[in-house]
Amino acid sequence: MSRRSQAQDADPVLITRTEDLAALCARLREEPFVTVDTEFMREKTYWPELCVVQLGGARDVAVIDAQAEGLDLAPLGELLADPKVTKVFHAARQDVEICILRFGAPPRPLFDTQIAAMVAGFGDQASYDSLVRGLANASIDKAHRFSDWSARPLSAAQIAYAAADVTHLRRVYTALVERLTEEGRLSWVAEEMAELTDPATYRQDPESAWERLKPRSGNRRFLAAVRAAAAWREREAQRVNIPRQRLVRDETLLEIAATSPASPAELSRARGISKGFADGKAGAGLLAALAAARDLPEAQLPEAQRDNRQGPPASPALIALLKVLLAAKAEEHHVAPRLIASSDELERLATEAEPQIPALHGWRRQIFGQAAVSLKSGRLALGVEGRKVKLIPS
DSSP: OOOOOSGGGSOOEEEOSHHHHHHHHHHHTTSSEEEEEEEEEOSSOSSOEEEEEEEEOSSOEEEEETTSTTOOOHHHHHHHHOTTSEEEESSOHHHHHHHHHHHSSOOSSEEEHHHHHHHTTSOTTOOHHHHHHHHSSOOOOOTTTTOOTTSSSOOHHHHHHHHHHHHHHHHHHHHHHHHHHHHTOHHHHHHHHHHHTOGGGGOOOGGGGGGGGOOOOOOHHHHHHHHHHHHHHHHHHHHHTOOHHHHSOHHHHHHHHHHOOOSHHHHTTSTTOOHHHHHSHHHHHHHHHHHHHHTOOGGGSOOOOOOOOOSSOOOHHHHHHHHHHHHHHHHHHTOOHHHHOOHHHHHHHHHOSSOOOGGGSHHHIIIIIHHHHHHHTTSEEEEEETTEEEEEEO
């Protein structure tokens, strides 16, 4: 009789006690890698509410009830921080954010199979489902994708669904590592992990929250009001733990910044602002922030957000050529185009001599950036040979 040696053959267990979690994590810390996923809720909160953590090892598959009474997650934090064990996620950004909030640091070392799949030529933002079908020869039951993971008790179907996210991931990971090792591209994935595990990537700075609104105005006094209102909203949303849009919507915030109300009565005239809000503590805080912005001296007003591109606007034809070159290089090297260069980077390439962008550094420069510079300077032309784009040195 064959021994069970793969996590996908193991039966999932539900962990609700600290001693069981400690024993599980001790076993997993002896393995070279562990697959990880989380289930959380944040539709009604600013901060994500961790509900479930799934772990997959060679002989263990566990679903940890993160909300179980008396459960101490410290052993999990120690596992995630263990430098000897690679933590494997798919589309890890939100999972990493939760780990930083809960344990104070990102999981390290980390491997994101979505990014690895882009490096391996599976297209932009390859879904977990597609990778499981293509690399693990399995399928995912999507019935519980939108479950309320905060409701208790967890059903047997929920536990099985959650466990599948880490069992199939082991096969996906090993297949990707084998493929990328053969192609000499594992180091490319490592470069991408540096940004993903940088705590600064997840830092919520209230003072820069206004930049997300992209106000189209050169009026610095208005921009000061936008900055003050957005910073107030960010802090207040964090304090009361509700989504920023539920507190005050973007369009309402911009309207308030434009009118700069000085009283509750004036504030209540803004769309989406109730009299109760305007007269209450939240309204008072927002009005105080706007008043402080009105009193700022000229030297402290924010500058308009400027387009960093230098010189005249880029030629649409040149941008189109760079897009063709990008598509050709991505096809040649079997890498997702979006991972090589973004649309904004292509525009900067078209207008700046040597812009400081990822596409002109490291492996990206090797497979695309240098050719893009040559195309711009007239040392490279594009043609067609058969059904493929051909690069013609000139």
